Amino acid sequence: MAIPILKRLAQMLVVLIGVSIFIFVLTRVLPGDPIAAALGERASEDQIERLRAQMGLDQSLVMQYFDFVGGLFEGRMGMSLVERRDVAEIIAERLPATLELVLFSLFLAVILGVPLGVVSAVHRDGPIDYASRVVALVGVSIPNFWIGIMLQLFLGLTLSLLPITGRLDGPPPMQITGLYLFDSLVTGNFAAFRDALAHIMAPAIVLASGPLATITRMIRANMIDERAKPYSELAEALGMHPLLINYKYVLRNAFSSTLTVIGFLVPILIGANFVVEKVFSWPGIARFGADAIIASDFNGVVGVSMVVCSFVVVVNVIVELLYRVLDPRIRLGETR
Amino acid sequence: MTDLNSADLGGFDDTAVPAVSSRRRAMRRFARNRAALVGLAIFALILLVALLAPLLSPFPGDVADEVHFDRLLQPPSATYLMGTDEAGRDVLTRVMHGAKLSLVMGISVIAIAASVGVPLGLAAGYYGGWTEIVIMRITDVFSSIPALVLALAISVVLGASLLNVVIALSVVWWRVFCRIAHGQTLSIKQENFVTAAQSMGASDAHVMFREILPNMASSLLVAASLDAGIVILTGTAISFLGAGANPPTAEWGLMVATGRHYLPDAWWASLFPGIAIFLTVMSLNMIGDGLRDFFAEE
Numbered sequence: 194m195a196i197p198i199l200k201r202l203a204q205m206l207v208v209l210i211g212v213s214i215f216i217f218v219l220t221r222v223l224p225g226d227p228i229a230a231a232l233g234e235r236a237s238e239d240q241i242e243r244l245r246a247q248m249g250l251d252q253s254l255v256m257q258y259f260d261f262v263g264g265l266f267e268g269r270m271g272m273s274l275v276e277r278r279d280v281a282e283i284i285a286e287r288l289p290a291t292l293e294l295v296l297f298s299l300f301l302a303v304i305l306g307v308p309l310g311v312v313s314a315v316h317r318d319g320p321i322d323y324a325s326r327v328v329a330l331v332g333v334s335i336p337n338f339w340i341g342i343m344l345q346l347f348l349g350l351t352l353s354l355l356p357i358t359g360r361l362d363g364p365p366p367m368q369i370t371g372l373y374l375f376d377s378l379v380t381g382n383f384a385a386f387r388d389a390l391a392h393i394m395a396p397a398i399v400l401a402s403g404p405l406a407t408i409t410r411m412i413r414a415n416m417i418d419e420r421a422k423p424y425s426e427l428a429e430a431l432g433m434h435p436l437l438i439n440y441k442y443v444l445r446n447a448f449s450s451t452l453t454v455i456g457f458l459v460p461i462l463i464g465a466n467f468v469v470e471k472v473f474s475w476p477g478i479a480r481f482g483a484d485a486i487i488a489s490d491f492n493g494v495v496g497v498s499m500v501v502c503s504f505v506v507v508v509n510v511i512v513e514l515l516y517r518v519l520d521p522r523i524r525l526g527e528t529r
Numbered sequence: 530m531t532d533l534n535s536a537d538l539g540g541f542d543d544t545a546v547p548a549v550s551s552r553r554r555a556m557r558r559f560a561r562n563r564a565a566l567v568g569l570a571i572f573a574l575i576l577l578v579a580l581l582a583p584l585l586s587p588f589p590g591d592v593a594d595e596v597h598f599d600r601l602l603q604p605p606s607a608t609y610l611m612g613t614d615e616a617g618r619d620v621l622t623r624v625m626h627g628a629k630l631s632l633v634m635g636i637s638v639i640a641i642a643a644s645v646g647v648p649l650g651l652a653a654g655y656y657g658g659w660t661e662i663v664i665m666r667i668t669d670v671f672s673s674i675p676a677l678v679l680a681l682a683i684s685v686v687l688g689a690s691l692l693n694v695v696i697a698l699s700v701v702w703w704r705v706f707c708r709i710a711h712g713q714t715l716s717i718k719q720e721n722f723v724t725a726a727q728s729m730g731a732s733d734a735h736v737m738f739r740e741i742l743p744n745m746a747s748s749l750l751v752a753a754s755l756d757a758g759i760v761i762l763t764g765t766a767i768s769f770l771g772a773g774a775n776p777p778t779a780e781w782g783l784m785v786a787t788g789r790h791y792l793p794d795a796w797w798a799s800l801f802p803g804i805a806i807f808l809t810v811m812s813l814n815m816i817g818d819g820l821r822d823f824f825a826e827e
Contacts, residue, residue, distance in 0.1 A: 204669075207666060208666065208669045208673055211669075211670035212673055212674060216682070219682060219683065220686075222686060330811060330814060331811070333814055334758065334814050335810075336762050336803060337762075338766055338769045338770075338786075339785050339803030339806065342789055342792070342799060342803075343800070343803070346792055350793040460672070460673065460674075460675045460676075461675065463678075464675025464677035464678055465677065467675070467678055467681070468677070468769070482678070483770060486682050486772070487772060489685065498678065498682075501674070501675065502673045502674055
């Protein structure tokens with residue numbers, strides 16, 4: 194089991210190096226002069242040159258790239274033009290907010306999407322099935338920046354049900370992981386937990402809507418396929434209770450193929466998060482990244498891209514591992 | 530799926546009589562087609578609006594940067610069915626004109642992406658070896674960066690304009706078609722008719738484009754209609770973030786972004802352009818799903 198995983202990791206490393214070179218070159222060919230823009234109109238030629246040298250922009254592209262890679266090993270990612278401090282520092286500060294939002298959304302999508310898909314498949318063509326298919330169709334078709342704004346308008350401003358921006362109103366819980374929901378629960382700080390939960394709800398619903406729809410559709414289709422396979426028929430013929438067949442055998446098999454989908458949903462979720470964090474003023478790395486892209490803050494763009502891509506790559510490796518655990522054919526095939 | 534294999538065996542189904550279940554299946558197929566037909570009808574309507582917007586829209590002048598100080602942010606009324614925006618322009622007129630921009634964007638990105646991605650995927654699957662390794666690793670690189678993030682970055686590098694959004698999205702989307710073409714080629718090239726063509730001395734180009742390509746047309750068509758929707762969602766998001774269409778362009782994402790500043794009072798300025806995006810994408814999804822079911826049944 195170790196060797197294919199190692200091989201996959203090596204492949205992923207090649208991909209990450211490719212990504213870093215691509216993004217690095219892309220940000221260095223930016224039109225205009227980000228340095229002059231960052232310093233403002235009153236800056237003298239001398240000041241601009243000094244900052245340019247300080248940022249290493251007077252060196253060749255190849256030298257700059259190796260400087261960047263060298264810096265990574267020392268935990269540096271270069272100075273952000275927008276915030277005037279090291280990008281690694283900014284990302285470290287903002288990463289927990291993004292992780293919390295992304296993981297919570299994925300959690301919502303799975304705990305709602307899987308049962309919805311199961312119910313849909315079991316009651317195929319019934320009213321519940323039609324309703325869940327409509328929900329799934331709406332989920333994949335709705336622009337998330339727009340539904341975010343509409344949620345803010347109706348749930349927040351009109352009905353005053355939910356806070357519409359930020360992570361917290363009250364004081365933050367004791368810092369353990371930086372994930373407020375987790376930290377507050379562990380330290381028994383239920384006021385902070387309620388506060389954090391209310392704040393995360395609206396952005397998480399928006400972020401979860403697309404993945405929720407995809408998971409529901411996938412589970413439904415897979416369960417219908419699995420139910421048609423000979424093993425299901427045999428179990429049925431032997432008089433096994435339909436509930437047992439559905440939940441013990443069919444769902445397990447349907448879920449393992451759905452796992453792959455969760456793997457490809459993560460990059461989509463992270464991409465959508467760039468819009469969602471912006472709409473809900475969520476203090477995560479995606480909002481910093483979106484601002485950095487718009488402001489031509491090249492070190493910021495490279496840093497956020499690298500973190501995002503590493504996350505995507507790591508999730509893919511984890512999904513592959515889980516896939517092996519869930520699917521005995523792959524597990525057994527290798528030990529033989 | 531044979532008669533007895535289908536989900537009718539599911540213990541929750543109380544209609545075990547074959548005659549009933551076959552009627553149920555027929556209904557099911559009808560319902561599926563009906564969804565695709567509804568999608569097609571919505572799409573045709575949007576296409577018609579896009580083509581005829583200059584004739585149909587009530588205030589054609591409001592597409593540009595006209596300002597009407599006498600009717601700023603009017604709520605929907607009989608004259609202004611979707612209200613007016615912050616410059617007093619008719620929202621309905623602008624939503625109608627926006628249809629053309631979004632459709633052209635979706636269609637051109639898919640066309641460019643497919644004409645780059647499909648030949649690359651074909652070559653990777655057909656030749657194998659280093660060709661495959663190099664092409665598929667580059668595809669991996671592009672796949673590990675979220676589409677919106679990469680397209681946004683490229684749009685900013687090129688400068689904010691709708692044309693640049695199309696270019697940026699094409700640079701991002703070729704990988705989708707490359708992957709499909711690659712996967713399909715791997716399975717199709719095992720077929721006997723491919724071996725037959727090769728043994729009769731057909732050139733590689735002939736085998737790839739005349740023998741293999743037609744056999745993946747259905748998969749490509751399904752992907753094209755489903756991805757056109759995602760392209761439109763991504764493109765409007767880029768304009769929403771300020772790196773796409775420039776004001777006063779009547780672009781849906783930009784209209785939502787501008788209208789957002791006048792919430793919660795003038796909700797109509799951002800509500801209606803969003804509904805337009807939603808309906809367009811939904812119709813493409815319904816068509817794509819319908820096509821997929823249709824080809825699956827064949």
